[in-house]
Amino acid sequence: MTEQQWVRHADGCFRALVPQARVVACQLPLTLIIAGLYIAAPVAWPGLLDGGLCLSALALHTMLILACLTVPWQRFGPLAPLIVPVADLLVIGLICAANIENLPDPGVLSVLPVVWISASRLSSRASISLSFAGTLLAGLPYVFAPGPAPAQVRLAGVLLLPLMMLAVSLAMRFARAQLRNQQSRMASKETELQALLADSRDRERLLNTILDTVDVGIVAVDAEGHRLLTNSWQSQLEASAARSGVADTVAPDAPDTTEDVPVLTGQDRQTPLPQGRRPIRRALKGESFADYLVYFGEAPAGRVLSTGGRPLKNDDGGFRGAVIVFNEVTGLVEALAAKEDVVSTVSHEFRTPLTSIIGNLDLVLGDAEDLAAPALRRIEVAQRNAERLLALVSDLLLSANSAVHVFPRRTDLASLVEASLGSAHAHAESSKVALSMDVPAPLWAHVDPLRISQALDNLVSNAIKYSPDGGSVRISASTENGWVRLQVVDDGMGMTAADAGRVFTRFFRSPAVREGSIPGAGLGLSITKAIVEGHGGSISCTTLPGCGSTFTLELPAEGPPPAF
Numbered sequence: 001m002t003e004q005q006w007v008r009h010a011d012g013c014f015r016a017l018v019p020q021a022r023v024v025a026c027q028l029p030l031t032l033i034i035a036g037l038y039i040a041a042p043v044a045w046p047g048l049l050d051g052g053l054c055l056s057a058l059a060l061h062t063m064l065i066l067a068c069l070t071v072p073w074q075r076f077g078p079l080a081p082l083i084v085p086v087a088d089l090l091v092i093g094l095i096c097a098a099n100i101e102n103l104p105d106p107g108v109l110s111v112l113p114v115v116w117i118s119a120s121r122l123s124s125r126a127s128i129s130l131s132f133a134g135t136l137l138a139g140l141p142y143v144f145a146p147g148p149a150p151a152q153v154r155l156a157g158v159l160l161l162p163l164m165m166l167a168v169s170l171a172m173r174f175a176r177a178q179l180r181n182q183q184s185r186m187a188s189k190e191t192e193l194q195a196l197l198a199d200s201r202d203r204e205r206l207l208n209t210i211l212d213t214v215d216v217g218i219v220a221v222d223a224e225g226h227r228l229l230t231n232s233w234q235s236q237l238e239a240s241a242a243r244s245g246v247a248d249t250v251a252p253d254a255p256d257t258t259e260d261v262p263v264l265t266g267q268d269r270q271t272p273l274p275q276g277r278r279p280i281r282r283a284l285k286g287e288s289f290a291d292y293l294v295y296f297g298e299a300p301a302g303r304v305l306s307t308g309g310r311p312l313k314n315d316d317g318g319f320r321g322a323v324i325v326f327n328e329v330t331g332l333v334e335a336l337a338a339k340e341d342v343v344s345t346v347s348h349e350f351r352t353p354l355t356s357i358i359g360n361l362d363l364v365l366g367d368a369e370d371l372a373a374p375a376l377r378r379i380e381v382a383q384r385n386a387e388r389l390l391a392l393v394s395d396l397l398l399s400a401n402s403a404v405h406v407f408p409r410r411t412d413l414a415s416l417v418e419a420s421l422g423s424a425h426a427h428a429e430s431s432k433v434a435l436s437m438d439v440p441a442p443l444w445a446h447v448d449p450l451r452i453s454q455a456l457d458n459l460v461s462n463a464i465k466y467s468p469d470g471g472s473v474r475i476s477a478s479t480e481n482g483w484v485r486l487q488v489v490d491d492g493m494g495m496t497a498a499d500a501g502r503v504f505t506r507f508f509r510s511p512a513v514r515e516g517s518i519p520g521a522g523l524g525l526s527i528t529k530a531i532v533e534g535h536g537g538s539i540s541c542t543t544l545p546g547c548g549s550t551f552t553l554e555l556p557a558e559g560p561p562p563a564f
Contacts, residue, residue, distance in 0.1 A: 020072075089138035096138075361383040458528045483537075
């Protein structure tokens, strides 16, 4: 307990007493001293009990004690008990006037009634005046009492004691004023703290209401994995996905092992998600992630959640916890799966008759000697469009698959680039586009040659197709830190930044392309992205309208990346 707290506690206890008890408590110190003085008198000061002045002082003090105990002080106002300390000054003056030999100066006892007067509710001027005048009047009998000391010495002593009590009264008043200021400041601070506390509670209630209103799960954990916050949506989600009989055994403030309670699986909805890949575990390792799909619960009743995590930092940048968000996307995932299933089924049904049509057209063209020239041209047009339609169906089938299967091995990318440019040579000549390459040979990479050839063909074909006014297409390559970087650069029509952000989305075609009647289905770049990411690599696009585009591929040089 601090000194200020102790003072406040003592003041509270004193104010809790009844008025008689408070008066007795104020009188008690002087009573104990005078009682001890008279008890020791027969041994130490025999003359104390023989003098009339000392006996009068004892009688007066006894009457004061009885008055403290019996008078109903509450009836006479708060200043009525001050009669007692004023009378105490008279008791002390009578003892001083007795001039008992070898008795220490009893005038110092005047400090006790002076403290009582100074601590009362009297005004500062009145309490200081009463302390000085009361002590002075109480000492006057000592001036005229018989004794060996000269009169001027007695007068000096009588004047010195009131001055001392004046100093004590002033010190008490200053101390009391300072204490009141401190109490006022403390009361003001306490009021501010109460207001801040009430505001904080209001904000907490508002935050909890908001968190419990949104249809998103939110979890906050500290650096040790203890949960700081879990909204009701997330609690319901975890309860619905918990193993039977386990949810009730976990303490609310348990570490991140609470994430072991729900059933979390991979995309096949059967294989348990590894501990290190669970969202809260990833966030506790300091990872930042978004759109990370996790399956809660066992199939077929499981729910698909898109999760994201961000670390919390201290002022010095140290890790102090993380916030993880869970957003249900079950309906969206099921809708996408249904759409892909429809596309896959329709494409597969188209592929069989198209293959039959192309085969029969080939047979007709093989026996084309008896056909007239116009009929032959029409059959060739039908064959080209059938082959084009078959290629489109193949792209739809590949796009409908949820994963692109690659079989990487050590491959020379330089030969793949050369072959891709050779295949596009006729198309480039008809479009008046110059092809060039700056690729060191050999350029080894750990890739699937068939799939990477398909990706290169898509990029080169797009570069030529979207350069309607001619220009050039250049392929360059370099190796750095275990990665091979390929760049396909064209001088074509380019795209806006908004279009570049969606260029790898299936079926996306920019407005400029649609207005220019440039053929295509918007699948080539999405397939290319799936192929590159299937190798653990990445693809990006930088472009400006009218200034061409640059597509950059990063592929592993020696083997799959460690995190793949």
